[in-house]
Amino acid sequence: MHIKQLVFKKYRVTLKPITPIHVWSGVKFRMWIDLIVKHEKVCLVDTENFPVEVVKALISSKLEDIPHVMSKYIDTIPCKLEIPSISVPKMWSEVLELNKYVVPGSSLKGYIRTALLYTMLSSLGTTDAIRDTLRKGIDLGKEPKNMSQGLEAGFFRTPQPVKQKGFVDAFQELIVSDPVVEAEQTCYSLRELLVYEIPLMKQIASQYAITFDCGKLIYDIKLLEPPIRDLSALSPVDREHHNVLNKLSLLLRVDLIDALRAFGCNTIEKELNKII
Structure with missing residues (x-):
């Protein structure tokens, strides 16, 4: 039936x-690893579409240097989602992902x-x-x-x-x-x-x-x-x-x-x- x-x-x-x-x-995000501040908004980075040069730079970097690499290539990093931020978390801060x-x-x-x-x-x-x-x-x-x-x-x-x-x-x-x-x-x-x-x-x-x-x-x-x-x-x-x-x-x-x-x-x- x-x-x-x-x-x-x-x-x-x-x-x-x-x-x-x-x-x-x-899921927990980390500021300046999963999330970056771009165009006065918070960008959830689209890691699947990273430019090759960004991928190479990240692979050759230590964990503590990743935020600096992300900042250096910020204009070329694609976003899955760009959202307003009522308050911008500090580097390494944890951010809880919203259920889809x-x-x-x-x-x-x-x-x-x-x-x-x-x-x-x-x-x-x-x-x-x-x-x-x-x-x-x-x-x-x-x-x-x-x-x-x-x-x-x-x-x-x-x-x-x-x-x-x-x-x-x-x-x-x-x-x-x-x-x-x-x-x-x-x-x-x-x-x-x-x-x-x-x-x-x-x-x-x-x-x-x-x-x-x-x-x-x-x-x-x-x-x-x-x-x-x-x-x-x-x-x-x-x-x-x-x-x-x-x-x-x-x-x-x-x-x-x-x-x-x-x-x-x-x-x-x-x-x-x-x-x-």
């Missing part, structure tokens, strides 16, 4: 930055998961009910990335039938594409990101990074049709699969757009309240 026949709902989501965005690609998708589809899917979790917790009503659920679902003894596994399992996962192994997850039914990035080169910049401790607003760290400041990220989101939507139609033999089918149809019973709107607005409000 073609995937188009399995799609129950489709969304086209466009994200626009309201502040500079940085999601690290995992800016915010990958997997990151947006994780954000949707968190937004829906927020919505479902909020629907519990009383503060005591929410607190009890959090206490049962969060294990502070685990690593931070694994603390909420119990909480997520309670809302989104259920075990397979006895003869099968593992779990099913409601988000198996959600497919989020990597985005189409629509942006001019002027939408990228190199800036120093500062980390502050609040409420004292004491600077505790800084890092140079390439950021995404304007433009659009366009995603396709598909919600797949669950195997069975009307659980009352299950035969007695199939009823052991009730929990599985119920969990797989979870996303059909919520409004993802409302969940994203509520969570996003709440997050922005909370962050602003920390510094205002």
